[in-house]
Amino acid sequence: MLKHLLSAATIAAAIALPLSATMAVPAAMAADPVELTVQYPYGELFNETHKQIREAFATLHPEITLTYRAPYNDYEEGTQKVLREAVTSQLPDVTFQGLNRVRILVDREIAQPLDGFIAAETDFEAEGFHQAMYDIGTQNGHVYALPFAISLPITYWNLDLVRRAGGDPANLPTTWDGVIALAAKIDALGPDINGMTYVWDITGNWLWQAPVFAQGGTMLTADESKVAFDGEAGRAAMRNLARFVTEANMPNLSQPDARATFAAGKTGVHITSTSDLTKTTTMIDGKFELKTHVFPDVKPGTGRLPAGGNVVMIVTPDQTKQAAAWQFVKFVTGPEGAAIMAKTTGYMPPNKKANDVYLKDFYVENPNHYTAVKQLPILTKWYAFPGENGLKITDVIKDHMNSIVTRARAAEPDAVLDDMTRDVQRLLPKAG
Missing domain, CATH: 3.40.190.10 (Periplasmic binding protein-like II)
Incomplete structure (x- = not known):
């Protein structure tokens, strides 16, 4: 159900779009501090990634405080934990889940749709976002997640x-x-x-x-x-x-x-x-x-x-927090966040600008990382x-x-x- 979906106009008013190349802080949000709770899997792979993301995001959005919970051990634990937390009203605001776990969280009406947020953006293509990114997190004709880290x-x-x-x-x-x-x-x-x-x-x-x-x-x-x-x-x-x-x-x-x-x-x-x-x-x-x-x-x-890896999803039903969470989601899946992810892990960023601009020389200097990139034309969905x-x-x-x-x-x-x-x-x- 789309009971928590905001209209594009409402979102635009709440978060002061359009998106700029630097994803500048919306003035309306700067006066209204928000704390977001975030949880992600595989600390051994992503701890340094999220440390750097948290620091970079804070410089752009000082009005949004990120509080991280201890990482999920793996994707299975992450999904099971969110399913339990939905019953006890203890969900984080943003969760990173395996690409093959979008389906179950949509079916349980836990994941919040992102269509309105995406529609409100005016410069998304220039920031490296594209249809294939939306397709990965699409269920029942609506986008519920954006890919953060892709592996093969x-x-x-x-x-x-x-x-x-x-x-x-x-x-x-x-x-x-x-x-x-x-x-x-x-x-x-x-x-x-x-x-x-x-x-x-x-x-x-x-x-x-x-x-x-x-x-x-x-x-x-x-x-x-x-x-x-x-x-x-x-x-x-x-x-x-x-x-x-x-x-x-x-x-x-x-x-x-x-x-x-x-x-x-x-x-x-x-x-x-x-x-x-x-x-x-x-x-x-x-x-x-x-x-x-x-x-x-x-x-x-x-x-x-x-395609392995994980997506980022908004799961809070609070509309004020959803607006702040969207700023975080589009940062981590945008060119700067995606480049941080690629350089600190072996994953590939799905964001085009991250690859074309931020990582222009990275794959030349690190050919072992380019092996999986060469296989991208044969990528398909991780089945759930x-x-x-x-x-x-x-x-x-x-x-x-x-x-x-x-x-x-x-x-x-x-x-x-x-x-x-x-x-x-x-x-x-x-x-x-």
Whole structure:
């Protein structure tokens, strides 16, 4: 429902638009201090980002005080916490949520629509905002979120180990067959070396969706009534996960341990999100030569990769706070905020001006960050399963993948996929 949607005229009067290139402080708001409560996920990735954003925003909007709550551990916790807080009236004013969690917060009428705020802006395109940004946070024909940080899956290679295993750093593999073969050679270098790690348990089944989408597959049928990942794309994805274990001897490591092991120089190829790049590079600290490369086996023409990352949403129903929150939202998704985000993480900014002006030389100086940017033409939505069981389905998929990685069922990937298909089908709202 759009019960909290303000008209463009009301918003314009309240926040003294239009937007300038520097996003100047609206005079009406400067005389009326407002405190906003903000919460975001993954402190290890975003603490420095939000520290710098808070400082930069304060210089432009001293009338708005930002109070940050302790970060959510991950996207799942962030969504569950907001769902509980909506019942107890303890919501923050602004929340950063996973791209695949817009749907559930709209369905529960927690997210506040942004259409009126956007309509009131007169210079948004010049500030780097564009339709694709609105599309990411659109549900039921209305915009409820703007993307803050975009990530795509990439491969991280230890070129020192690649050379020792006889690989060619200038021609890293682009297929799973090639990745697995080289990883197996690296694994054979010694008992303290891992050929590969694949962050299969990353939030929201992201690295389950990626290899399925890369082969042109989908999670569900178009009407969302039936599982569709049980086709050839899904079977290839599950079989390859099993091959990581059986052929490349992939260890069962948690996401932080896989990152740390790679950064210590003990893993040949680490497959995860570009969001880890700045942190991982800092941890490596020159111990070996790092090179990022594309995600393998993206089918030409139909292959896509799910956009990871997070969006920013206004969830306060207070209209005075909404006006102030909009100033914060358009700053963090605008060129200056987006550039801060890109430089302090491995994420990509969706804002065009951030890329074209603020980050003009950044990717030239940091080519490892540009790998994911090259994959932007094949970006697609991170899928959110429908209905009351949407979050539970995520856990069910994770449990079945876990049975492969722990080696309990690594020899039977097709059977695991069949069981996973059955269990997910039972949880779909339109299941017959």
